[in-house]
Amino acid sequence: MTNPPPPPSALELFYMTEDQLEELPLPRYHDLTGQVFSRLTVLSYEGRASHDSIWLCRCSCGKEKKVRYSGLTRGSTTSCGCYRAEVHAKRRERPEGHQRTNKNPLCRIYYSMLTRCYNERNPSYRNYGAKGVEVCQRWRDSFDAFVDDMGPYPAGTRLARLNPSIDFTPDNCFWRNPPIP
Numbered sequence: 001m002t003n004p005p006p007p008p009s010a011l012e013l014f015y016m017t018e019d020q021l022e023e024l025p026l027p028r029y030h031d032l033t034g035q036v037f038s039r040l041t042v043l044s045y046e047g048r049a050s051h052d053s054i055w056l057c058r059c060s061c062g063k064e065k066k067v068r069y070s071g072l073t074r075g076s077t078t079s080c081g082c083y084r085a086e087v088h089a090k091r092r093e094r095p096e097g098h099q100r101t102n103k104n105p106l107c108r109i110y111y112s113m114l115t116r117c118y119n120e121r122n123p124s125y126r127n128y129g130a131k132g133v134e135v136c137q138r139w140r141d142s143f144d145a146f147v148d149d150m151g152p153y154p155a156g157t158r159l160a161r162l163n164p165s166i167d168f169t170p171d172n173c174f175w176r177n178p179p180i181p
């Protein structure tokens with residue numbers, strides 16, 4: 001296969017008509033047929049989509065899927081979608097309190113604690129990280145350890161420290177009820 005001409009610049013593409021776009025050489029810098037990208041094996045060339053090309057792939061789960069050249073070669077498409085579905089299913093399977101989702105209050109509180117202590121761009125950082133308040137190594141390393149020490153979450157409470165001038169540690173943290181209005 002001969003080398004294709006260099007691809008047009010973004011500006012050149014912007015000024016091209018639909019017909020000119022159709023006549024562009026395909027960006028098949030390599031014939032991908034037979035190549036394997038994670039779970040996907042490329043079966044055949046399928047056609048083009050603007051300045052990308054489309055490849056028919058078979059996933060290791062048996063499903064066929066049309067994928068863009070750029071998705072395959074950049075590694076952003078690695079399966080027919082089954083991999084992502086498995087990851088999500090695994091997350092939901094985790095024991096009560098350990099799910100890493102926004103719906104789990106322990107998960108939200110955990111990340112908010114880390115953010116306040118370590119993200120200088122967070123507005124609350126000045127009251128925590130900037131004053132030297134840290135999260136203990138055990139919790140920094142593991143959300144599961146945080147849940148083991150502090151879970152289950154008592155609904156409506158907030159994570160508080162007995163001594164507000166020292167770090168977030170199992171000994172120094174407790175769940176505080178909101179003040180009665």
Ligand SMILES: [Zn+2]
Binds near residue numbers: 061080081082083
């Ligand atoms: Zn699949």
